[in-house]
Amino acid sequence: MTPAAQLTAVMKTLADPTRRAVFERIAAEGEVAATGLVRGSKVSQPAISQHLRALRDAGLVTERREGRHIRYRVAPGGLAPLVDWLGHYERFWRERFENLEKLLKESD
Amino acid sequence: MTPAAQLTAVMKTLADPTRRAVFERIAAEGEVAATGLVRGSKVSQPAISQHLRALRDAGLVTERREGRHIRYRVAPGGLAPLVDWLGHYERFWRERFENLEKLLKESD
DNA sequence: CAATCATATAAGTATTTACTTATATATCGG
């Protein structure tokens, strides 16, 4: 897959609010099984399963079977296409990013 | 519009390769009229016009009428929702970002 | 004003998408 196609996949995958919420919960919890994600979600188990597949296909999460459960984690380089792309447009957000950096540091 | 909805709009808008290419050309050229974008594009003039509207609605570009032409620029804060969101997942790409930073500095 | 150039809108369409319910597969405990 070409880098542009990778970026498209990542963006398309995260553009859906339901699926992005799944990603955010995985990130927040570190590692979580599909069951955990189904609970506290508005959509059905198959819907979650489909979203997880999409996230995996986009390289955004990894899975690890543990008994009956499959535990999901954020994939290390998954956001890289997005970060790299934004890097090219640094001049449009550099200032904002520096403010953000400061904020993050202050909240430590 | 809620911040999450803004982010969704930005992601959805940039997820389409054709539309993202339009954004990238505007960014590259600094300021460019719709005509210029139609030339060198695979799609029709109405398609470009629709993409420009989407980009404007997402807050990603601004327009400025100049005679018959409408010139487009990248909007200053347009990428902010994306940058801010990525900020929350800093730990997943911080290392990569530092490499990128170094690369960008070296290419100066 | 008439002709022309730049852009937008209308209307239609094929494709994609995000969901649903129903069912299949896989793993475990007794």
Next chain:
DNA sequence: CCGATATATAAGTAAATACTTATATGATTG
């Protein structure tokens, strides 16, 4: 092996999307 639990797949569907052609609007020039 059986029943229960965890996840995936199948099939169908309503809505969204990215395009097209045709036409309208807006601005400039002769």
